[in-house]
Amino acid sequence: MLQKNRLLTVLGAVTLWSVPPVLAQTLDSFFTKEWAYQLAQDPVEASTLGERRYNDRWQDLSLKAVQNRHAHDRAVLKELQGFNRAELPIADQLNYDLFEREYQLKVAEFAYGGYRIPLNQRGGIQTAHELADLLQFNTVKDYEDWLNRLRRFPVYMDQTLGLMQEGVRTRTLLPSVVMARVPAQVDQQLVPTPEASPFYKPFRSFPKDIPPPEQARLQQAAKTAIQTRILPSYRKLKTFLVQKYLPASFASVGVWQIPNGDKFYTLLARKYTTTAMTPAQIHELGLAEVKRIRGEMDTVIQKVGFKGTFAEFLTFLRTDQRFYYQTPEELLTSYRAMSRRIDPGLVTLFKTLPRMPYAIEPIPAAAAPDTTTAYYQQPAAGGSRAGIYYVNLYKPESRPKYEMMALSLHEAVPGHHLQIALAQELGEIPNFRRYGGYTAFIEGWGLYAESLGEDLGLYIDPYDKFGQLTYEMWRAVRLVVDTGLHHYRWDRQKAIDYFLANAAKQKLDVINEIDRYLVMPGQALAYKIGERKIQELRTRARSRLGDKFDIREFHGVVLGSGAVPLDILERNVDNWLAAR
Known part of the structure; x- marks a missing residue:
């Protein structure tokens, strides 16, 4: 989902060309060759990116082809080691490290046989x-x-x-x-x-x-x-x-049931969070975040003057018709109106906005009953297709108005579309970075973008603010239920009940969410882990710079290298602070 181009400067004004550029060009050729191989191996992904050479074929999913691709990945890692990393420019040392990390994870993941599950209820x-x-x-x-x-x-x-x-x-x-x-x-x-x-x-x-x-x-x-x-x-x-x-x-449910499933889940937690946190540590963090956000929710409940328990307030939100549209057409019109409220304020938070536009379209009707509230489709490479923010219009009476602002901030701007389109419009970075990325960064940014509704003055209505807290609670709950299902071996109903007890999501959404976690173990951990890191770095920057802190500069630093692992993001911000 991210574009990767060589950085001509680092956040810290370090000169990169300390060695002859022929070395970097050789590494560039290596990346270009591997990118071409990957496109040829996955024609559907190539078509999605706008590469039309393979539009007449599907991916070869024969067991022999799958094993050959794995052997290729191992060989490519060995080939990468033929480059002397220490002699590369700093920007290409980062490219080297990210490529190596990505392929090491691919090779490690292969041993658990996830390729033997080529479809699930969300697609295939x-x-x-x-x-x-x-x-x-x-x-x-x-x-x-x-x-x-x-x-x-x-x-x-x-x-x-x-x-x-x-x-x-x-x-x-x-x-x-x-x-x-x-x-x-x-x-x-x-x-x-x-x-x-x-x-x-x-x-x-x-x-x-x-x-x-x-x-x-x-x-x-x-x-x-x-x-x-x-x-x-x-x-x-x-x-x-x-x-x-x-x-x-x-x-039963949970990835622990497959051979070596416990080890697989630990690997997936590391992959999706780009940290060394264990499932147990992530679970405890989730419990703490649920408690903290619940306190903020109670403040909003007091503000609206509701008399009753937290559970009764959630029931009120789920059942009062003032919070719901009755037709798909009304719901879609309202989603499209959201963008007209959000877009004008973006210049106060960002110095650079993407050139690529985005559209808001319904999720295909056949898939809508079994999928989540919304998702984002990145633009095609080369600009032949805009980004698309897909919204679920199935059963509009189950899709609360108070969630729509936070959802739009996450999926469109300043969330996924802004971040991914900017990444695709970066300078000279290799394509594996330009169109790839790290879930902790991508989804962490999306969740962080929801909080920017405060900066943009979009949460004037306390119910909209409660909707934003509901979405933050949703991601905190994910830390608890994803580790609960796959590490602590919870049953499905326990996960559903925990979700319903803590977030004002409709039961239909909650069930689809839990079932999503069952088929994508570990992915749900990325959101809150990534968002917390971005918030932590923003607090650090504001503390260090005081009155000199410029939110637009901070966002430029966070987004300026595309989607990167959280440790690289932290290094980028610290380099910027040191230079300031």
């Missing part, structure tokens, strides 16, 4: 059609490329099923409670006619310069491919899920 081959929404269809070749993907789909499906069979064999599986959602998603693909297939969507309209006979030819080819390739593939998936996979899936 059952939602492969959604890729078309991120592609351009301007020429006959664009349509032919999509047709080739349709024709190659049975191989892609068989390879996916092969990995899932390996998962059954090795007991590398997900809980049945979440996988039970997937057959209904597959049913969305089992349409009565090819024209009703979501894979047919690109062929419903054409640019005017494609002649009608050519349009008819492409449409007929699409119908044939869907009838003979897509539909049989999904029937095969449905049968396998119902007859083989679901009966084998875990009755």
Whole structure:
């Protein structure tokens, strides 16, 4: 999600070119070669980034290809060690370190076999059609490329099923409670006619310069491919899920159930937080944060004059119709109005704003019931597609108004869109940094951005402020329930009950959240850990600089290197403070 370009200066005004630039160029060539390899190996990701060379194929998911990629990663690490790090410019020493860290984690993670779980209720081959929404269809070749993907789909499906069979064999599986959602998603693909297939969507309209006979030819080819390739593939998936996979899936929840699952979770905690914190330490931090935020919530409850217990206040928020829209159209209109309130104030907090715009769009209806409140899709490389803030319009009566401001600050600006678009617009950093990144930074920034509603004067209504605290509580609760589920072996209901007792989230959202943590162990830990580090550094900078503290300069330093591990972020800020 981040762009990475060589830094021409470091935050501390250190000169970088202390050695002949040929060394850095050699390292650049190494990074360029590896980036090209990764794009070729993952055509879907390449297409998502706007690289069109591989638009006619899917990723090779055969077990042999998966093992070959792992062997390649190990070889690349050894090749990297052939560079003398000490002789590189400072900026390229950082590139070296980040690349090494990323690949060491990839290699370590492979041993636990997560590749044997190629899909879950949040996405996978059952939602492969959604890729078309991120592609351009301007020429006959664009349509032919999509047709080739349709024709190659049975191989892609068989390879996916092969990995899932390996998962059954090795007991590398997900809980049945979440996988039970997937057959209904597959049913969305089992349409009565090819024209009703979501894979047919690109062929419903054409640019005017494609002649009608050519349009008819492409449409007929699409119908044939869907009838003979897509539909049989999904029937095969449905049968396998119902007859083989679901009966084998875990009755209990938690990654501890897979082979060496406890060790895997410790690795994932380190990966997603970019710290050495143990699951037990993270759990205790979560409990402390829940207690602190609860105190701030009680202050707001007193301010609005509510007479009753905390639990009764949460019930009030969940049931009073003043806090909800009744139609998807009203909800979407309100989300879009949020941006018009947020955008004008950004210049008071940032010296540099991204050139790339963003759009606000509904989450596809087929996926909406099983996914969370919102998410963000980064812009395509090269600017062919803007960033997209996707919002969930399913059951609008369950989506509180008081959450919408904090959510928009997180997903759009000054959160994900601002941070990721700025990263993509950085200078000369390698692509693995420009379009990659670290969850603790990315999601930590998103959560931190929610707090900037105070600086922007957007939390005038105390209920909006309670919504912001609800979202902060949500991320603190994540520290408790994610470690509870995967480290302390909580059952699913205990996690749901803890969430409902501490945050004013609707039960539908809470259940989808808990089920998300079940299939993405450790990822939920990143948000609060990253946000706390950014807040800590802001407090440090304000304390050190006093009246000279400029929030716009601080944000420039935080965002100026793209998404980096938290220890690198801290070093960047300390270098800046030392220079000041």
